Amino acid sequence: AQTVTQSQPEMSVQEAETVTLSCTYDTSESDYYLFWYKQPPSRQMILVIRQEAYKQQNATENRFSVNFQKAAKSFSLKISDSQLGDAAMYFCAYRSAKGGATNKLIFGTGTLLAVQP
Amino acid sequence: DTGVSQNPRHKITKRGQNVTFRCDPISEHNRLYWYRQTLGQGPEFLTYFQNEAQLEKSRLLSDRFSAERPKGSFSTLEIQRTEQGDSAMYLCASSLEYVAGDTYGYTQYFGPGTRLTVL
Numbered sequence: 001a002q003t004v005t006q007s008q009p010e011m012s013v014q015e016a017e018t019v020t021l022s023c024t025y026d027t028s029e030s031d032y033y034l035f036w037y038k039q040p041p042s043r044q045m046i047l048v049i050r051q052e053a054y055k056q057q058n059a060t061e062n063r064f065s066v067n068f069q070k071a072a073k074s075f076s077l078k079i080s081d082s083q084l085g086d087a088a089m090y091f092c093a094y095r096s097a098k099g100g101a102t103n104k105l106i107f108g109t110g111t112l113l114a115v116q117p
Numbered sequence: 118d119t120g121v122s123q124n125p126r127h128k129i130t131k132r133g134q135n136v137t138f139r140c141d142p143i144s145e146h147n148r149l150y151w152y153r154q155t156l157g158q159g160p161e162f163l164t165y166f167q168n169e170a171q172l173e174k175s176r177l178l179s180d181r182f183s184a185e186r187p188k189g190s191f192s193t194l195e196i197q198r199t200e201q202g203d204s205a206m207y208l209c210a211s212s213l214e215y216v217a218g219d220t221y222g223y224t225q226y227f228g229p230g231t232r233l234t235v236l
Contacts, residue, residue, distance in 0.1 A: 004159075033223055043206065045160070045227035091159050095223065102173045103214070104150065105225060107159030 002027040004094050006108035013082045014116050020067075021077045021111045023092030031097040034068065034075045035105070040088040048090070051075065053097070079113075087115045119143070121228035123209050129234045130199055137195045138231045142211030149192050150225060151184060153177065154206040163207075166192060167214070199235045206230045 003026045013019035025034070036048040051059045051068050058066050063083075067076045079086055089112050093105040122141045130136050142149050147168050152160035163182070164174045168189035178184075181199075186192040196203055210225040 035224075037227075043232075044229045045208065045210075047224060047226065050224060093159075095225075097223070102162070102165060103148075103223065104162040104165065104173075105152075105160070105210075107161070109157070109159050 002029070002032075002094050002096070002106050004092055004106050004108040006092055006111050008111045009109070010112045010114070012114045012116060013079070013086075015082055015084060017082055018078060018080045019082055019113065021079075021090050021092075021113065023075045023077070023108060025073050025075065025092070025094050027073070027094065027096075029096055029098060033095045033097055034066075035093040035095070036064070036066070036075075036077045037091045037093060037107075038086075038088045039091065039110075040085075045091070049077065082115050084115050084117060087113055089113070121209055121211050121226055123207075123228040123231050125231060126229060127232045127234075129236065131236050132201060133198055135195065135197045136199060136233065137193055138207055138209075138233075140192045140194070140209030140211075140228060142191070142209070143213075143226055146211035146213045146226075147189070148212045148214045148225075149186055150210040150212075151192070151194055152208040152210065154208055154230070155204075160208050163194075196233075199233075201235050204233055204235045206232050 032053045034051045049061045063080045089110045092108040150165040151163040154160040166186040181197045184194045208230045209228045212225045213222045
C-alpha cells in the first residue's frame with residue numbers, strides 16, 4: 001500500500017522569505033500523481049500544485065515550486081516570497097494513475113506553516 | 118465553474134441520532150469522493166462514485182454509513198446511530214476523469230466540508 005510522510009509537523013517563515021516543506025512517499029507503482037494542497041483556517045482544501053510522475057520537469061505555479069525526486073520518492077514544496085496569506089496547513093498527497101484503480105488521494109499528516117510579519 | 122458545495126457546514130447531534138450530509142460537485146464532474154478528516158490528520162478516503170455507481174468503499178465505512186449519488190449529480194452521506202467517534206470533518210471532492218483532451222482531469226477539487234459533532 002502507498003504511504004505519504006510529512007516529517008515536519010510545524011514550520012515557520014518570515015514574510016518575504018523562502019520556505020521548503022518536505023514530503024516523502026512510498027509506492028511500487030511507476031505512474032502516479034503528486035499534489036500539494038493548502039488548507040487555511042477556514043478549512044477549505046485548495047490545490048496548490050500538482051506533478052505527473054512521468055514528467056522530469058518540476059512543476060511551478062507562481063511563487064510555488066516543487067522538487068520532485070522520483071528515485072528518492074521525495075516531493076518537496078518551495079514557497080518563495082512568503083506572504084501572510086500562505087499561513088495554513090499544507091498536505092502532500094499521492095494518487096495512483098493506474099487505470100481502473102480507485103484513484104483516491106492518500107494524504108500525509110500535514111505541515112502547519114506559520115508566516116511571521 | 119462554481120466550486121464543490123456541501124451542506125450543512127456544521128452539524129451537532131446527539132449520540133444515536135441519524136444525520137445526512139449533501140455534496141454538490143462541480144457541474145459535469147463524473148467522479149465524486151467522500152473523505153473524513155479528524156483533527157490534526159490528513160483526510161482519509163471513505164468512498165467514491167463514478168457517475169451514479171458507487172465503485173469502492175473503504176473499510177472505514179462501517180455499515181452505519183451509506184452514500185448515494187442518484188442520477189450521477191449530487192451525493193448524500195448518511196450516518197445512522199451516530200457515535201462520538203464519528204465526530205470529524207466530512208469532505209467531498211469531485212473530478213472529471215478520463216475525458217479525452219482534459220489534461221488535468223485527475224485533479225480532485227474539494228468542498229468546504231461538513232463539521233460533525235456528536236455529543
